Amino acid sequence: MEHAMERAVILGNKAGLHARPAAIFVQQAQGFQCQITLSKNGKTANGKSILSILTLGAEQGDQIILTADGADAEAAIDRLTLLLEAGAE
Amino acid sequence: MIGIVLVTHGALADALKNAAEMIIGSQEHFLAIGMGPADDLTILRGEIEAAVSAVEKNDGALILVDLMGGSPAKASSHLAFSGAQVICGVNLPMLLEVLVQRESVTIQELTAIAMQAAKEGVINLTRQLTGK
Numbered sequence: 462m463e464h465a466m467e468r469a470v471i472l473g474n475k476a477g478l479h480a481r482p483a484a485i486f487v488q489q490a491q492g493f494q495c496q497i498t499l500s501k502n503g504k505t506a507n508g509k510s511i512l513s514i515l516t517l518g519a520e521q522g523d524q525i526i527l528t529a530d531g532a533d534a535e536a537a538i539d540r541l542t543l544l545l546e547a548g549a550e
Numbered sequence: 551m552i553g554i555v556l557v558t559h560g561a562l563a564d565a566l567k568n569a570a571e572m573i574i575g576s577q578e579h580f581l582a583i584g585m586g587p588a589d590d591l592t593i594l595r596g597e598i599e600a601a602v603s604a605v606e607k608n609d610g611a612l613i614l615v616d617l618m619g620g621s622p623a624k625a626s627s628h629l630a631f632s633g634a635q636v637i638c639g640v641n642l643p644m645l646l647e648v649l650v651q652r653e654s655v656t657i658q659e660l661t662a663i664a665m666q667a668a669k670e671g672v673i674n675l676t677r678q679l680t681g682k
Binding site: 480483484488491509511 | 574654671
């Protein structure tokens with residue numbers, strides 16, 4: 462069943478969504494069929510484009526709205542939420 | 551994973567590779583070839599072919615060149631005639647996008663992504679920040 466899902470996530474990584482965490486996020490997002498977007502303060506980024514994510518400039522503690530639209534939206538939201546919330550390194 | 555080969559004048563290829571890996575971490579199946587001022591085109595072509603063989607594994611390779619019409623482009627044109635995908639005008643936005651998306655798309659799709667990213671990465675920062 463296809464549906465769009467949304468979840469608010471607090472960014473856990475100390476370095477924010479830059480550099481390696483951004484690359485890892487995009488690579489994981491690529492593995493899902495659904496469309497994935499990230500929003501911060503109304504500014505939206507394509508979750509499958511590293512340039513889009515880097516320009517979002519998301520820092521630790523920011524609230525990010527994660528949206529997934531498509532067949533595997535739920536799995537995508539679950540997986541990517543974990544990535545965004547993770548505080549390691 | 552699609553392999554990536556960078557071919558440029560001088561140290562640009564190494565510098566682009568270095569910059570990309572500083573941002574997104576070290577990458578596999580990714581080689582940089584820098585051409586010296588007196589380099590032989592035939593030798594350079596052989597180096598490019600060897601690099602492509604080394605990185606392409608099961609998914610092929612994308613060759614990114616600095617400048618249309620320069621020796622790296624000329625040396626790559628033989629491969630282009632044989633069906634390899636060669637793009638001129640590589641910049642860091644193109645390279646980053648290509649490196650993170652190459653596991654999940656075809657070479658045709660990656661080529662389109664590369665072309666788009668290179669252009670989208672060119673932004674007037676002053677205008678964006680100040681409106682002027």
